[in-house]
Amino acid sequence: MIVVPDTRLSHMRAQVARAADLASERVGPMAGQAREVAHQARGTAGDRLFIAREWAAPKLDAAAHSVEEQIAPKVSALLSQAASKIDPTPRARSRKWPMLLLFTGIAIGAAGFALYRKNADQWAETMKENASDASQWAAEKARAGAEKVSDVTDEAKSKIDSKADQMGRKAEHKADQASKKLS
16 A cells, blocks of 8 residues: 655645635735725715715706896786786785785795705705615625635635645545555
8 A cells, every 4th residue: 555645745735725825816816906996986985976066066056046137027027917917906005916926926936946955955965875875886886806716716715725636636546556565
């Protein structure tokens, strides 16, 4: 019976350990790069949100002034016209209706302006949520990439260990066969 010296088996184990170390050395920088990409994505999303807000703010302000300067006077004039058309005869003692219609027009204009402002605020909140979602998505993608790299490394290590065990068994089997032949 021929015995495989421990040095050969130790040599094979050392090769497997070196291969596993080499694989982990290659995976480490990849995980670092994934972290950097996620950090850059978060920064880019923040920049884009800032740019969007910077673009939207003057547009919203212009729209508010437009409502205030153009729509509200037109609504008021329309209501005044309607009041004069439905008034059967102007009476000296009954001046309540035109004033009531005028205040109604002002109230409708103010309600429209308030609704416009509310929609603008909701749009800004939606933009904030979208930026937050993009940042979370980038972080999840980076984590998933790191997990894939870790899985590939583990799989490679298990394959290398399996191959080393197979080679060891083959070597022992050949040694047993050789010892049987010599006996």
